[in-house]
Amino acid sequence: MGLDATFQALADPTRRAMVERLTLGPASVSELARPFEMSLPAVVQHLAVLEASGLVASEKLGRVRTCRIEPAALSLAEHWFNQRRAEWEDRFDRLGDYLKKYPDGDPR
């Protein structure tokens, strides 16, 4: 449950598709598996990676396991990008300040 696990989980197109599906609402394992051509155990393994990352949670009721996204984990990753953007924009603000201060190039 950290950025490592989160980004690793999202690096796979199958797992991203599963997250995309689950942002629309909960689904059972077989429902999640249906769009893919791979075996069910493979899907379950992907699910395990998503659960380990904290992006997805699930509960079993009877013989059906129902999965849902955990939006908090998604937000955590999103936040990393926000920080990067903030730093990046801040950097240009400073450059802008510098150019305003020394419009004719290098001081000294």
Place this chain on the structure above:
Amino acid sequence: MGLDATFQALADPTRRAMVERLTLGPASVSELARPFEMSLPAVVQHLAVLEASGLVASEKLGRVRTCRIEPAALSLAEHWFNQRRAEWEDRFDRLGDYLKKYPDGDPR
């Protein structure tokens, strides 16, 4: 240069640290390597992963290779989260659309 490569690149803490460093401004390879205890070739391999993902670009001048982030690639990944958030926020409308779009097929 896709989400696969981008998230894969960001799944490693060393590479994330490099991106964090580069959002503050360009740096040479050895400058980037300095904070880490690993060998220089290892750092260069991480850099290659970042370049392959499109997150980082570099140019060599004399014997120094200068690296900088490519904010567009960062935005692309960020955008994926924005989409997820949007879907999450009106998931009840979109669940039907998804099921109509992939009644039996492959969402990738």
Place this chain on the structure above:
DNA sequence: CTGATACTTAGGTAATCACTTAAGTATGGA
């Protein structure tokens, strides 16, 4: 020219990954 600096290339290894097939367990319906 000589040596130091800044990478670059090559090759090796242990661990992890994304699957597979085969066989198992638990639940629910007729």
Place this chain on the structure above:
DNA sequence: TCCATACTTAAGTGATTACCTAAGTATCAG
């Protein structure tokens, strides 16, 4: 009770990953 459904467990494989060391090339400084 019998059978189908819905996973679950186990074990194996080929590919990729994240490092390493050793040795190479290219540039610049004196």
